[in-house]
Amino acid sequence: MIKKLLIANRGEIACRVIRSARQMGIATVAVYSDADRRAPHVKMADEAVHIGPAPARESYLVADRIIKAAKDTGADAIHPGYGFLSENAGFARECAKNDIIFVGPSPEAIDAMGLKDRAKALMEKAGVPVTPGYHGENQDPDFLKEQADQIGYPVLIKAVAGGGGKGMRKVEKSADFAAALDSCKREAASSFGDVNVLIEKYITSPRHIEVQVFGDSHGQVIHLFERDCSLQRRHQKVLEEAPAPGMSAAVREAMCSAAVRAAQAVNYAGAGTVEFIVDGSGELRADGFYFMEMNTRLQVEHPVTEMVTGLDLVKLQLEVAAGGKVPPQDEITLSGHAIEARLYAEDPATGFLPSTGPLTLLSLPEWQRAIRVDSGVEQGGEVTMFYDPMIAKIIAHGEDRTDAIDRLVDAIDSDVGVWPVRTNAGFLRAALSHGEFRAGDVYTGFIEKHLDALVPTGTPVLHFAAAGLAALSETGDPVDPWSRRSGFRLNAPARLETVFDSAGERCVVRLNEGDIAVGGQRITVRGVHDASDAVTYAELADDSGASLTAIVDHRADGWLVTLRGQSILVRPFGAGADIDALAGGDAIKAPMPGKLLSLSVKEGDTVTKGQTLAVMEAMKMEMALTAPRDGVIETVNAAEGQQVNEGDVLIALAEEAG
Template identity: 80%
Template structure:
C-alpha cells in the first residue's frame, strides 16, 4: 500500500488528490513554483518542496526535479494529476527506474494512445469504430491537401500528439487548407514538440461523448458510464454532464463496450477516458459514434462521474496503483444526473481573454445541498499568467437533469462572486438557462451558434438599474419608489443617475413604477432591500424571475454581483474618455504574455481588422488586429519578447499625417 504520495501538479487537482489521500491515511507531498509558494495545495499537504521558477517549463515540467523531490521526502508514489507530466511515458519509466509507483497506466499504454494516428490504427484492429480520414506518416503539405480534398470538406487537421484543443484546425474549403496546416503545425510544435498531423472528416452537428474506463493489474477493465462534454469553446470543454442527454441503453451498451475494448487493446491499468465524436444530427445511434482519442489519465470532469456512481476515482486510482482490484461491472450503477461548470478567470466580453490579478473577493457555493466545489485558489490569492485560468469547478447533482440544472443555476445566482478578476460565471449561467440546453439539444457548435445570447452585446443594464435603486434608497426601510425625490412641476417625480460605462456616460432614470437605462425601459419590480453600512442584498423581479443582487460599497463605487457577474458601478467622469480615444492609434497587449510574431514594420499601410501581431498568454494564442485603416508609425516589440498588459506593441500614425 502507498504510504506517502507526491502530487506532481498544482491547483484544484492537487487539492483534490490530497483530500482523498488524507482519507486513506496516506501522507501527501506538494511541489510548488515561485508563483505557488502560498497556494492552497501547498498549505494542505503534509510536506511541500520548491521546484523552481514560475513558468511551468522551468518547474512543473522538469521531471528530474519531481523525482528528486520524491526521493528527498521519501515518497513511494507520484500522482501526476492532469496536464504537465500526466501523459508522459518517459516520466512514468523514470518513476519505475527509481522504485517509485506512477499512479497511472504503463508507459507502453501511454505511448500506444499518445499519438492519435497510431491509436486510431490500433483501434481499428480492436474493432472500435474510427472517423474516416488520413492517419499515415506522409506529412508532405501537398499530399495532405490531396487527402483532405479526397475526404471532402469540412475536415479537421489535428496534431498527432495533441490534446486539450491545441493543434487543431477546422477547414471549410480547399483554398484555406495550406494556411490552416501551417498554423496547426506551428502550434503543435510549440505545445508538444511534434508538428505531425492527421486529417479527419468533420462530423456535422457533432457531439463529444466520452466513457470513463478503469483497469487494474489483474487484467480487469470496467466502464463507469459516459459523460457528455459537447458544450465547448475553441475545443475547450465548458459544461460536462453525466449521463449524456438522449442516451438509450442500446447506444450506451455499444459505446461503453467499445471503450472497454479500446482499453483492453493496450492492457490498460488505472483511470482513462475513451473519447468519441458522435453524430448528433438526430437520435443517438449504435453505429453513429467514432473513436477520437484516449486520455491516459484522470480527466478534469471526473467529478460528474463520481457524483452519479458514488465512487471516489482518486481513491480507486491509488488502490489500483497499490495492486488492488477494480469493482465488478455489475456493482457500478448510475444514480441521478450531474453537471459540471468550469469557472474561468476570463472575460467573455473581450472575447474570453484570460483575466489576471489578486482575488480581492472570492465567493463560491460551498455547503449547498447537491453542490460540490473543487477549487485550488483562495480569497487574497492571485491568478497569474503562468497557468490555466480555472478558478473552480462547480458541480451539481440532482435526481434528474432538470434538477441538476436548477441547482447549478441557483448556486451561481446566490453564491458566486469574484472581483476584480473577471470570470465567465454569467456566461455559464446563461448557457445553463438556455432553452435548447434545457431540452438536451447539445452539440460542439452550441456556443458558437448562440454566442449573441450567451454573451449579449451591450452593457449589463440590470446591474446599473440595481445601482440606481440602491442609491435612491432601496434597503433603508422603505419602498424605493416611495423615497424618490426629483420633484417636477406638473409631472411625475423622476431621478436620473449618470454612471461610467467604458468611458461614456450611461443614464439611468427612476420614475414612479419604472426604470430606464439610456432610454430603454427595464422590467424591474417588487424591489426589497437588505442593506447595511457595508452592503447587502437587493431582491427584485425581472421578467417574472425573482433575482438577488449582492451589493458592496467599494472604494471606487458600488460593486453589484448579479447572476454570477460582478460589475463595479461608478459615477461618470468625463476625464476617462481621453484614454479610450487614444486607443484608436495603438495596438496594446491585452494581458501579459509573449509576442509570437509581428506582421508589420514602420511605414506599412494596414487595413482595419488586419492582423498586426500574434501573442501567446495563458496557453492561448491570440491575434492583435488594427483598430482602423492607417500607416504603422512604430513597432515597439520583438518576436519572442515578454510584454506586460497595456504595453503598446504597434503604434499607428495619427490620421491625416
C-alpha cells in the same frame, strides 16, 4: 497500501487529490513554483516542496525535480493529476526506476495511446470504429494538403500529441490549408514539443461523448458510463454532463463496450477516458460514433461521473495503483443527472481572452448535497499568466437533467462573485438557460451558433438598477428609497435620479414610486436591505417576474454589483469613466500579457482592415492581432520573442488624412 503521496500538479486537481488521500489516511506532499508559494494546495498538504520558477517548463514539467522531491520527502507514490506530466511515459518510467508508484497506467499504455495516429491504427485492429482520415507518418505539407483534398472539406488538422483543444485547426477550404497547418504545427511545438499532425474528416453535426474506463493490474477493465462534453469553445470543454442527453440503452452498450475494448487492447490499468466523435444529426445510433482519442489520465470533468455513480475516482486510482481491483461491472449503476460548469478567468466580451490579476473578491457556492465546487484559488490570491485560467468547477446533481440545470443556474445566480478578474459566469448561465440546451439539443457547434445570444454585452440593466437602489437609498432596515423627501416635486410623484458609468457605458437611473427606470426600461423593486455599512442587498424582479437579489458592495471607487454570477463596478458618471480600448482606432495593443510570436509588418507597410499584423501567445493560446482599418504602419514598438504587458501599444497606424 500507499503511505505518502506526492501530487505532481497544482490548483484544483492537487486540492482534489489531497482530499481523497487524507480520507484514506495517506500523508500528502505538494510541490509548488514561485507563483504558487501561498496557493491553497500548498497549505492543504502535509508537506510542500519548492520546485522552481513560475513558468511550468521550469518547474512542474521538470521531471527530475519532481522525482527528487518525492525521494527527499519519502513519498512512495506520485499522482500526476491532469496536464503537465500526467501522460508522459518517460516520467512514468523514471518513477518505476526510483521505486516510486506512478498513479496511472503503464508507460507502454501511455505510449500506445499518446500519439493519435498510432492510437487510431491500434483501435482499428481492436474493432473500435475510427474517423476517416490520414494518420500516417508522411508530414510533407504538400502531401498533407493532397490528403485533405482527397478526404474532402471541412477537415480537422490535429497535433498527434495534442489535447485540451491545443494544436487543432478546422479548415473549411483548400486555399486555407497551408496557413492553418503552419499555425497548428507552431502551437503543437510550443505545447507538446511535437510538430507531427494527422488529418481527419470533420463531422458536420458532431457531438463529443466520452466513456470513463478503469482497469486494474489483474486484467479487469470496466466502464463507468458516458459523459457528454459537446459544449465547447475553441475545442475546449465548457459544460460537461452525465449521462449523455438522448442516450439509449442500446447505444450506451455499444459505445461503452467499444471503450472497454480500447482499454483492453493496451492492457490498461488505472483511470482513463475514451473519447468519441458522434454523429449528432439525428438520434444517436450504435453505428454513428468514432474513436477520437484516449486520455490516459483522470479528466477535468470526472466529478460528474462521481456524482452519478457515487464512486470516488481518486480513491479508486490510489487503490488500483497499490495493486487493488476495480469493482465488478454489475455493481456500477447510474443515479440521476450531473452537470459541470468550468468557471474561467476570461472575458467573453473580448473574445474570451484570459483575465489575470488579484482576486480581491471570490465568492463560490458552498459544498452541499447536490452542489459541489472544486477550486484551487482563494480570495486574496491571484490568477497569473503562467497557468490555465480556470477558477473553479461548479457541479450540480439532480433527479433528472432539468433538475440538475436548475440547481446549477441557481448556484451561479446566488453564490458566484469574482472581482476584479473577469469571468465567464454570465456566459455559463446563458448557455445553461438556452432553450436548445435545456431541450438536450447539444452539439460541438452550439456555442459558435449562439455566440451573440450567449455573450453578455455591456452592463446589464439589472446591475445599474441595483447600484441605483443602493446609491439613492438611505440607510435603514429595510430601506424605503421612496420615503426620501429630496425627490419631492410639486404636483408630481417623487422622483430621484442619478447618472452612472460602467466601463465607459453611461446610464440614467431614476427612482419612481414603486419601480426603478434604467434608460428606457422599468424594473420592479421588491425591496432594499442594508446588511452592513458596506453591503446592500437589492431585491429586483426580472422580465419574467422572478425575484433576484443583487449584492452591492459600497467601495471608494463606486458600487460593486454582483448579480447572476457577474460582478460589475458601477460608478457615478465622471469618476474614472474614460476607459481605453485594448484595440481599435490607430493603435494595436496587447490584449493580455504574453509573448509576441511573430511580427509580419514593418514601418511604412500598407495594410488592409482585418490583415494579421502579429501573433501573440499567452496561457498556451495563440491569438492574431489584426489591423482595425486600412492604413499605413507608422511605428512598430515590439520585436518577435518579446514579452509584452496588457495594454502595451505594439503597432500604430499613421493618422488618416483629414
